[in-house]
Amino acid sequence: MKPLTVKNLTVITAGNLVQGSEETLIQHGAYRLKQVKKTNTALFTSKRIVNWKSLEPLYPLVLVTDWSYSHNEIPRQIITIKVTNADEAYWKFVNFYRDQFNIPVVTITGTSGKTTTKEMIKHILSAEKKVSATTLSSNSRTASLQYLLSIDEETEAAVFETAVGSPGDVTKAGKYFKPTIGIITNIGAHHLNYCKTLEGYIQAKGEMLDIIHPKGTLIINAEDKNTKKIDFSRFPGNIIKIGKHESCDFRAINIRYHNNGMLFTIIHNNKSFEVFVPGFGEHQVYNALEAIAAVYEIGITIPMAAKQLQSFRHLNKQLQLFEGINHSVLIDDTWSITTTSLEAALKVLQALGKDKKKIAVIGTITDLGSWGYIIHEQAGELIHQIGVDVLVTIGEHARIMADHAVDLGLSSPVYTFKNSLLAYKLLQDIVDENTILLVKGDMYSKQVSNLATDLKRKQGLPPE
Structure with missing residues (x-):
């Protein structure tokens, strides 16, 4: 942060310096108490602060507030700027800072x-x-x-x-x-x-x-x-x-x-x-x-x-290639999952999997609300259109995409599981050196993410 003085902040926010030195430098900003981590922070809040003792290691602290504290309620070490509206003062500060x-x-x-x-x-x-x-x-x-x-x-x-x-x-x-x-x-x-x-x-x-x-x-x-x-x-x-x-x-x-x-x-x-x-x-x-x-x-x-x-470093868990169990090729794509990213991953599986057995392990798509069923059916359409040699899904909602792909005519073997343990046991039996295996999920699905990790071992055992 480009530092500014309390005097500057008082002018920016159209506030009134109630107590403290106007020459104190501000080097950090926060609008929630838990965001205050360092000294010389300006905290913008309408909420009343009660536990002043916990803030002592963070002095000097600049408080920009519209709360009407009683006389001597605020410790003298707290530099205080009284404003008409703390939220408006905060955005005045944000606009001033960006415009610099x-x-x-x-x-x-x-x-x-x-x-x-x-x-x-x-x-x-x-x-x-x-x-x-x-x-x-x-x-x-x-x-x-x-x-x-x-x-x-x-x-x-x-x-x-x-x-x-x-x-x-x-x-x-x-x-x-x-x-x-x-x-x-x-x-x-x-x-x-x-x-x-x-x-x-x-x-x-x-x-x-x-x-x-x-x-x-x-x-x-x-x-x-x-x-x-x-x-x-x-x-x-x-x-x-x-x-x-x-x-x-x-x-x-x-x-x-x-x-x-x-x-x-x-x-x-x-x-x-x-x-x-x-x-x-x-x-x-x-x-x-x-x-x-x-x-x-x-x-x-x-x-x-x-x-x-040319020297860009590809991000972790985004279509990363590893040696998988039984000397297979593993594609770890467990950072996020949407129908958009699923389509991209399936196309990569097809491109890299020429002359190999292509297995897709797919988890649930989250943050869909009442649209969950429809979007998972759309995922099933993608699987049917692009194709895989073996489809494995993990989770109740992920089963919707499997069922819909089959209804549309997917003739490849399809396995649906509620948990990754059973999926791992199946994969250990059907994966070999001529297999390329895509694991697709998101960071919030620990079962799918952990499965990808377990499958990276050359000689794996079922997870405990």
Whole structure:
């Protein structure tokens, strides 16, 4: 954080310094008591603090409050700024802080690929610039302030990921980050327990158009069917399209698998460039296109971006390859699961599994609410369309996709289990050196995630 004095903060918030030195430096910010971890923190809160004793190790502490404390209730060591409305004071501070920095800020949303795209952009920019960024996929509402305050005088660019758990999440993130560049990676079906309908989810993702600077840039996957449903006419800035179609501004052709990643040719402004990106799957090419388009807007040339991408480190549990039990090939894709990422994983399984027995182990798709049955049926359609040699599902809801795939005509052997122990015992019997095995789930499904770990052993025993 770029430090500021209590005097500065008092002016910014239109507050009144009740007690303490106006020259004290503020080096951290918080809007919840539990977020106060260090000295010299400004805490914005309307709640009454009772346990002052626990805060003593964190002095000096600056309290920005609209609570009417009684005389001498606040310890003299607490620097206190009284404001009319603590929430309004907080947003005055946030707006002031963000507006101090005239730097490119990239904000990313989407159903799949946001963390990977964000990490690619960070990796490319870090070769020449000091970059602030969200940590892996930590993109909760409560983390936004700390990410904003990670920007300081030395920061030359920032890239932040924002998820959609509920409508308004992207809008709220925009109030913090005020992006100059926004990216929508793709829109599948997710978080329908809060967004209620797919249309509501698409609308929530479309909030990205409202938070980008009016003269900024929006980057979209021009071939994503749900992204196309957004009304882009309300966005006054520049729209960049990525994809395989010749109408795209950043176009990928000649896509092929190569060693531990993907090779492709990128066409931009009638010029072509060869690019290698670590990580398997055509979806990884789209991630790379979005990242290259973003850094190009910031001033990084395509050859420089391509050179940096070669050393990009693929993320854990995202289509990672291992030697599995009985000398098989194991694909661990247990970071997250949506129908979008399931389709990508199944296509990778098909591409890497030529002349091998292809087994897919799939867990439940979460955060669907009343849409659970329909979305799991859609997953079953994907399995039927793309195909596997053996299908194994784990969990009651995952069985819906198996049953639907069979109803549609999937003739491969299908096994449905309630727990991973029984699945492991089956796999130990049917997996051999001619098998490629995909394990697909998310970080919240410990059974599926732990199964992937157990299957990485060369000579495995059933888990206890």
